[in-house]
Amino acid sequence: MRLEDKVVFLTGAASGMGESHARRVIAEGGYLLMTDIAWDAGEQLAAELGERACFARHDISSESQWAQATELACERFGGIDVLVNNAGILTRGDIQSETVETMRKVLDINVVGTWLGIRAVSPVMIKRGGGSIINISSQVAYRGWPNYSIYGASKWAIRGLTKHMAMELAPHNVRVNAILPGAVDETGLFSGRLGPDLMAQVKESIPLKRFVTKDQVSSLVVYLASDESAATTGTDNLVDGGVSI
């Protein structure tokens, strides 16, 4: 019960790693507002998780939808202790094959969406005397990679935003940390986009020779959400099988 009675706002909760984080928050005794644009899967999961979970349809690139979802969390659970900015989209391709429309769309969801979340939720945390914000970045924000000019730029921006917001919110006891997962092969975002040949190549390049699991990323989420990490802010938390070495 490492999150006993903590209220967690989790985006991108309907599938992939978000689903895993949602299950762990409930298992650790928390209350959960889970949001996603995929409302069918989200509502189904919330029903399965029971009355401590509540689902709202929410596009993270919309400022008004952030306001509505924040209000819902406050009405239903009385405030917010933890925000997990997990929702994100991936694109992969060399710079000439990518388009400016894709660049703008990815920045709008991954970067503006994360920024809007911190803007909407941090006043609630400040009023409550503190909180923990967890931004999901990526191993592509630790070094350079070919074919990730757009996704990589968005994840470096999230990593940078984390440090700036950690400084800005530290006087209010709001901690802001980033998680940089390596390749997680059980999610649509990754295995759904790369073919089996590329998946095998990626696995071979990982020092531990295995993909990261969703549950291993959820363990970091629980740690950073809990009071066990009370002295930790502004950090990059790698869970990448050693790729960053």
Ligand SMILES: NC(=O)c1ccc[n+]([C@@H]2O[C@H](COP(=O)([O-])OP(=O)(O)OC[C@H]3O[C@@H](n4cnc5c(N)ncnc54)[C@H](O)[C@@H]3O)[C@@H](O)[C@H]2O)c1
């Ligand atoms: N899978 C990996 O290997 C990997 C590695 C590093 C980082 N990440 C990051 O982890 C996070 C979760 O990724 P995943 O692999 O579980 O992906 P996923 O595609 O399985 O899940 C992402 C979820 O976000 C939702 N979503 C997409 N756009 C949205 C929007 N505009 N508003 C609200 N919700 C939206 C989707 O509906 C989906 O449920 C992402 O930020 C991703 O960039 C993934």
